Amino acid sequence: DNTLVLALSDNGASSEGGVHGSINDARPWNLAGSPVEEAVARIDELGGPTLHNNYPWGWTVAGNTPFRRWKREVHEGGVADPLIVSWPARLAARGEIRRQYVHVIDLVPTVLELAGVDAPAEITGAVQSPIEGVSFAHTFLDADAPSRRDTQYYEMLGCRAIYHDGWKAVVYHAIADQSVHFGDDVWELYHVAEDSSECHDLAAAEPERLQRLVELWWQQAERYMVLPLDNAPFDAVFGEERPGHEGRRRYVYYPFAGPVTEEAAVNVRNRTHTVTAEVVIPDGGVEGVLLAQGSVLGGFVLFVRHGLLHYVHNFVGMEEHRITSNVELSPGEHTLGFRFDKTGEHQGRGTLLLDGEPVGEGEIPRFTPTRFSITGEGLCCGYDLGMPVVDDYRPPFRFTGTLRRVVVEVEGPPFIDPVAEADLSLRAQ
Secondary structure (H helix, E strand, C coil): CCCCEEEECCCCCCCCCCCCCECECCCHHHCCCCCHHHHHHCHHHCCCCCCECECCHHHHHHHHCCCCCCCCCCCHHHHCCCEEEECCCCCCCCCCCCCCCCCHHHHHHHHHHHHCCCCCCEECCEECCCCCCCCCHHHCCCCCCCCCCCEEEEEECCEEEEEECCEEEEECCCCCCCCCCHHHCCCEEECCCCCCCCCCCCCCCCHHHHHHHHHHHHHHHHHCCCCCCCCCCCHHHHCCCCCCCCCCCEEEECCCCCCECCCCCCCCCCCCEEEEEEEEECCCCCCEEEEEEEECCEEEEEEEECCEEEEEEEECCCEEEEEECCCCCCCEEEEEEEEEEEEECCEEEEEEEECCEEEEEEEECCCCCCCCCCCCCCEEECCCCCCCCCCCCCCCCCCCCEEEEEEEEECCCCCCCHHHHHHHHHHCC
């Protein structure tokens, strides 16, 4: 009863599903689609472990009713969220609504005021940045109390907005589209105190008010360090070689350690590469995963089953490219390997290797170009964590012989698509 609970929703409904929706969100940045026919055929899998689905724009709009647009943008559909406050021992009000303008940055000062705690000026000698929000605790006992916040700027990936005294100027800017200049953007104007759904654009009717609000946005942007504007902020991050990977050609993984995130793991995409596992096969045979990356939504796995070496490349849950050895494995020390020889952009030929000798070959016409999975599955050595890359086994499918280590060697520069990586980072939110 004496616990203050503040329940705030996330940003507006997701728009990543596109016009028709998506059954695997790893597909768009891997140059693959989600045909409606496939979605209909797999409708009973929606919400289950074999898909990473996202609803189409129609449901996004419905989810944001009555607000305009959606997540990642700064129209009301992307920034207006419900906030529920509960404190039974201190708040007699039940089921009441407050209409004061409040921003998420106001939560901390509200809690500090109610707890009777001042924000520290410094922590362990480090001077703290000022808390920009203002408390709205005064509204808890007075539904008609005036709002203490009359101005708030917004900026998200080039989209901008400013709220001031019941009015809002807002502009949509295409995300990651460098051909559209910020100076060409067209601002809209809404009296959100009376038109919260932003249905009536008053920019043409009140140009002077709009101009004042736009100028106020620039003042706020400078004050709160929003500048310089950038609608593709991840390009500089993903466009460079990852720290610690500069020029590296050889990666060594040891069995049964924790998964290595895809961002930190070896990048084999669009590169000739070789995977070599040093093993000891006991009498009676062996089975299990040698190296796995990704999941049923996309990835690759090198494994042993029924006495044979297998490699499968799962292209975004859409198609599988399989290679199986034509020689059974015998007891003793061996190197079990796989080599991918790039023959074109995002395609090549795979070869299974037993002690360096070819024991199986096959074409891989579409190798994953950008990302194996977006659901967090990392690179695993000696087992497969989570949803399996293929249905041939059930995780963790640990290697039952002795696995000393797996060495991955790569050739050529790493392939990184900055635009696709930026889109990936946005979708991952």
